[in-house]
């Protein structure tokens with residue numbers, strides 16, 4: 001079964017990689033993505049058909065308000081946060097496999113209560129799969145990340161760490 005990802009603003013700001021076309025967010029999130037780079041990625045995702053902006057039926061917002069009035073999370077959540085969680089309730093109601101991508105602790109806490117799976121971009125390291133290697137400043141020889149020395153065995157120059165995408 002395909003998984004639908006519901007993306008918080010932090011997913012874009014922290015660099016979540018959109019691998020499939022099953023990515024959803026709510027209109028209110030748009031205003032939260034202010035920095036230039038995240039904005040570019042956000043707009044490109046919409047243009048590529050990888051991101052759908054989906055509004056939420058009011059009954060799911062009511063359902064959420066009932067849940068959080070009991071848990072005490074109501075005050076910690078912003079309007080867009082609530083809308084995003086309500087979207088998760090709505091998609092779950094369609095019997096789809098969902099996962100919410102958010103680094104916001106208040107959102108994660110409510111999702112835990114409702115029983116909806118989530119991941120953070122930073123906390124769970126899902127920012128694409130990266131690895132590190134060491135590279136020589138001088139001759140550019142590459143060493144594995146666990147190479148125990150800080151200088152090059154060929155030319156003696158310093159090694160620097162470089163992030164590589166797998």
Ligand SMILES: [Zn+2]
Nearest residue numbers: 136139152155
């Ligand atoms: Zn070298």
